[in-house]
Amino acid sequence: MAIRKVGVVGCGLMGSGIAQVCAAAGFATVVREVSPDVVEKGLKGIEKNLARLVEKGTLTEAQKGEIRGRLKGTTALEDFKDCDVVIEAITEQLPAKRELFAKLDSICGPAAIFASNTSSLTITEISTATKRPERFVGLHFFNPVPVMKLVEVVRTIATEPAVYDEMVDFGAKLGKTPVRAHDSTGFIVNRLLVPYLLDSIRALEEGVGSIEDIDNSMKLGCGHPMGPLTLLDFVGLDTTYYIANIMFEEFREKRFASPPLLKRMVLAGWNGRKAGRGFYDYSDPAKPKAMKF
Ligand code: 3HC
Numbered sequence: 001m002a003i004r005k006v007g008v009v010g011c012g013l014m015g016s017g018i019a020q021v022c023a024a025a026g027f028a029t030v031v032r033e034v035s036p037d038v039v040e041k042g043l044k045g046i047e048k049n050l051a052r053l054v055e056k057g058t059l060t061e062a063q064k065g066e067i068r069g070r071l072k073g074t075t076a077l078e079d080f081k082d083c084d085v086v087i088e089a090i091t092e093q094l095p096a097k098r099e100l101f102a103k104l105d106s107i108c109g110p111a112a113i114f115a116s117n118t119s120s121l122t123i124t125e126i127s128t129a130t131k132r133p134e135r136f137v138g139l140h141f142f143n144p145v146p147v148m149k150l151v152e153v154v155r156t157i158a159t160e161p162a163v164y165d166e167m168v169d170f171g172a173k174l175g176k177t178p179v180r181a182h183d184s185t186g187f188i189v190n191r192l193l194v195p196y197l198l199d200s201i202r203a204l205e206e207g208v209g210s211i212e213d214i215d216n217s218m219k220l221g222c223g224h225p226m227g228p229l230t231l232l233d234f235v236g237l238d239t240t241y242y243i244a245n246i247m248f249e250e251f252r253e254k255r256f257a258s259p260p261l262l263k264r265m266v267l268a269g270w271n272g273r274k275a276g277r278g279f280y281d282y283s284d285p286a287k288p289k290a291m292k293f
Contacts, residue, residue: 001111003170007083011042014117015089017145020046023070025174030072030079039073081107087139089117092242098129105130113163115139119190120243123183124156133158137167140187151176156183185250194244195255200228202259211279211290229279233272241266
């Protein structure tokens, strides 16, 4: 099947990044949000990203125009009816995702392939809201989507092998390196990343080192682009807490258990960079200052 048109549901941080890479890879892309002002906000963010690439000389003004021309914003799911692939990047709530896919199932053609960008929910459970679990995969992208080179392509026990191979190939066409993963909670990356992030909070709680020293250790000692506490702020403490709880629920292993400090920070609304405060204070976003607890 030739993939020509891609639908992306959700134009937040992940959805807008996914829509951008789809359009940049040459696919006609329609991206849906719940209201016109949210569509507008998402598309403005993409335009800003593309303008930065022109400034840096990575894109020409003409290429920027072509990419923007392939992108259409909408609030109507009916605009997905002729999509070959639909990628969902809405809120991490199972009922919302199941409801969405049940609607898409009746709107889209029978050959369309569905994908969820969920980071922690079970693809099998989302796919059974449709009559096409054999044409259903996970496509897990990483933040910031236009920059991070990986996409996890997740298959369930019901995914048809030819559909799966096609989605691996699609991931490569988006300019990403696709890795194959089974539908095991957290897939590959979060299975390894989440215990590491949680352990960095436990190290802080136990007084092993300060916020800056824990971050510098992994940045300078191991060559990570960000220390774990900075990365937690970047991903969002609420998001990490949510993923950790789902993984703990699934595996019942201590390594996935949320440390008390994480829970308290989420309860206080200190969710990281987007909240202006997490392990660092972002009053001056260019110069984050480590918090004192
Ligand atoms: N959107 C688009 N481009 C961006 C961007 C954004 N939000 N943020 C940075 N960039 C681009 C910059 O323009 C720059 O491009 P250039 O090299 O062509 O000039 C490049 O990325 C590097 O940016 P900076 O020089 O400003 O800053 P850094 O060198 O510190 O890089 C970073 C920023 C790419 C975010 C880097 O710090 C990094 O890789 N951090 C780790 C990110 C990570 O681990 N992400 C995965 C999170 S886990 C996840 O998403 C899964 C979920 O399930 C939890």
